[in-house]
Amino acid sequence: MEKKVLIIFGTRPEAIKMAPLVKEFKKDKSFNTKVCVTAQHREMLDQVLDFFEIKPDYDLNLMKPGQNLYGLTAAIITGLQPVLEDFQPDFVCVHGDTTTTMGSSIAAFYSGAKVCHIEAGLRTYNKKSPFPEEINRTITGHIADYHFAPTQTSFDNLEKEGIASKNILITGNTVIDALFESVSKVDTIEDPEIKKLKEELDFTKRIILVTGHRRENHGQGFINICNALKEIGESVENIQIIYPVHLNPKVQKPVYDILGKQDNIKLIAPLAYPAFVWLMNKCELVITDSGGVQEEAPSLGKPVLVMRDTTERPEAVDAGTVILVGTNTKKIVDEALGLMKDKKRYKLMSKLHNPYGDGKASIRIVKFIKNLV
Numbered sequence: 001m002e003k004k005v006l007i008i009f010g011t012r013p014e015a016i017k018m019a020p021l022v023k024e025f026k027k028d029k030s031f032n033t034k035v036c037v038t039a040q041h042r043e044m045l046d047q048v049l050d051f052f053e054i055k056p057d058y059d060l061n062l063m064k065p066g067q068n069l070y071g072l073t074a075a076i077i078t079g080l081q082p083v084l085e086d087f088q089p090d091f092v093c094v095h096g097d098t099t100t101t102m103g104s105s106i107a108a109f110y111s112g113a114k115v116c117h118i119e120a121g122l123r124t125y126n127k128k129s130p131f132p133e134e135i136n137r138t139i140t141g142h143i144a145d146y147h148f149a150p151t152q153t154s155f156d157n158l159e160k161e162g163i164a165s166k167n168i169l170i171t172g173n174t175v176i177d178a179l180f181e182s183v184s185k186v187d188t189i190e191d192p193e194i195k196k197l198k199e200e201l202d203f204t205k206r207i208i209l210v211t212g213h214r215r216e217n218h219g220q221g222f223i224n225i226c227n228a229l230k231e232i233g234e235s236v237e238n239i240q241i242i243y244p245v246h247l248n249p250k251v252q253k254p255v256y257d258i259l260g261k262q263d264n265i266k267l268i269a270p271l272a273y274p275a276f277v278w279l280m281n282k283c284e285l286v287i288t289d290s291g292g293v294q295e296e297a298p299s300l301g302k303p304v305l306v307m308r309d310t311t312e313r314p315e316a317v318d319a320g321t322v323i324l325v326g327t328n329t330k331k332i333v334d335e336a337l338g339l340m341k342d343k344k345r346y347k348l349m350s351k352l353h354n355p356y357g358d359g360k361a362s363i364r365i366v367k368f369i370k371n372l373v
């Protein structure tokens, strides 16, 4: 008898990383697969749904401007009850470490479904960094029945925490599945955003691509980051800093206040995934606090400065393609300028490196779940 799978996600990065899995499950007719979005994000989620042509079967439409963790968590758990009671899935797949991940895994556990955690086992062992993600993924890791770990390090973390190894599979990260699929498309598709970037950006200049949104960086952290970008922009000739600004008002305000009028810094709206991948491929350096971008950029041979003090993704740091710079203005400026000026060092850091997968993570996940049935 066909088994029912419910794939739940809510934010931009979860959608990007779940899209290949949705496709893989839907190809297999031994599963009845449905998608539920909490819409913890709205516009940024819809950009991804459009590109990957995913039409959710359930949409909780939860996002509220300036939402907080208390209300969001409660709304996810109560919002999922009717969905779980209606569809009665055998398996629920959740991804990563957002509030959607944590709330959905609790609700799925209450429903009696088997919980499958994709991108399992990432840890900093610092509950304040990243906040609240470290605790979200730890809770989900202890609720989940099956754990899909992207790397050996994440597998080891789960084993250390007492998870039986027979329930953990090392798969690579589905972010690479999505990246490989998209990289091959972006140079050939007619994409209006890419067309606009080609018209508006000066590709004779040296391009630095920036993203940032982490909660622990809100406040002084973002002020430091913006001051650093301002200084970098003023210190290097022929530079263009492109920053698609996350829609969180706690990010928008300092970024537009401090950088809104800088000549060589271009603040733009969040890009849809294909245009972002295209731009990442074209830039010289990435400065970010994002989890996903930290995984994608090394696979494209782009050096990354990560504006965090800790990372749950040590693999690229160990390989030398990622440097942690925190939110210290001087450190960000020194590392960025050092790399822009020292060709030898730049070359060493921009070696193509791909510790996060081979593009077949989703195939492995579906095969594993199929063998359980």
Ligand code: UD1
Pocket: 011, 012, 013, 040, 041, 042, 043, 044, 045, 063, 064, 065, 066, 067, 068, 069, 072, 097, 098, 099, 100, 132, 133, 213, 215, 247, 248, 249
């Ligand atoms: C969330 C996740 C974080 C993830 C990030 C990816 C939590 C607690 N945080 O952080 O783990 O790394 O997404 O980007 O789960 N907004 C919009 N439109 C959108 C998206 C956001 O306007 O499409 C604004 C809204 O005002 C919203 C606010 O951003 O209330 C914050 O969104 P939220 O999902 O709570 O936090 P993020 O900082 O996006």
Ligand code: UDP
Pocket: 012, 013, 016, 211, 213, 244, 269, 270, 271, 272, 273, 274, 276, 277, 289, 290, 291, 292, 293, 296
């Ligand atoms: N991304 C995007 N458009 C942008 C910036 C990022 O599509 O303007 C993609 C990026 O390629 C990566 C993901 O969004 O796959 C990362 O999302 P984010 O940084 O918001 O979250 P995190 O990965 O830190 O949870």
